[in-house]
Amino acid sequence: QVQLVESGGGLVQAGGSLRLSCAASVSTFSTNAVNWYRQAPGKQREWVAIITSGGSTNYVDSVKGRFTLSRDNAKNTVYLQMNSLKPEDTGVYYCSFSADRTYWGQGTQVTVSS
Numbered sequence: 001q002v003q004l005v006e007s008g009g010g011l012v013q014a015g016g017s018l019r020l021s022c023a024a025s026v027s028t029f030s031t032n033a034v035n036w037y038r039q040a041p042g043k044q045r046e047w048v049a050i051i052t053s054g055g056s057t058n059y060v061d062s063v064k065g066r067f068t069l070s071r072d073n074a075k076n077t078v079y080l081q082m083n084s085l086k087p088e089d090t091g092v093y094y095c096s097f098s099a100d101r102t103y104w105g106q107g108t109q110v111t112v113s114s
Helices: 027-031
Strands: 004-007 010-013 018-024 034-039 046-051 057-059 067-072 077-082 091-098 102-104 108-113
Touching (some): 018 108, 034 067, 057 067
Antiparallel strands (some): 018 077, 034 046, 091 108
């Protein structure tokens, strides 16, 4: 059974940093692109960033220059480094990847206070 586990969320002041982790229970994780999404209270889930199996990345415009994705395939883990956090970055952050179907983690809460 495939499991994705996000961690690293928390409460931080505006301008602060957090590093989120997304760990998978299967090695096929390393051969797939991984997406991060977030959902703010009362809003739809929003795509945030993607990292390919080869390490190429892309980001939604609102986080470009502040967020950085990386991956450690030996650990089946993807990291989302979030710097210069803003209150509008608040939400539940989810990682996801697609193999035979799309898998989602349970999410990790990020709260940025002003």
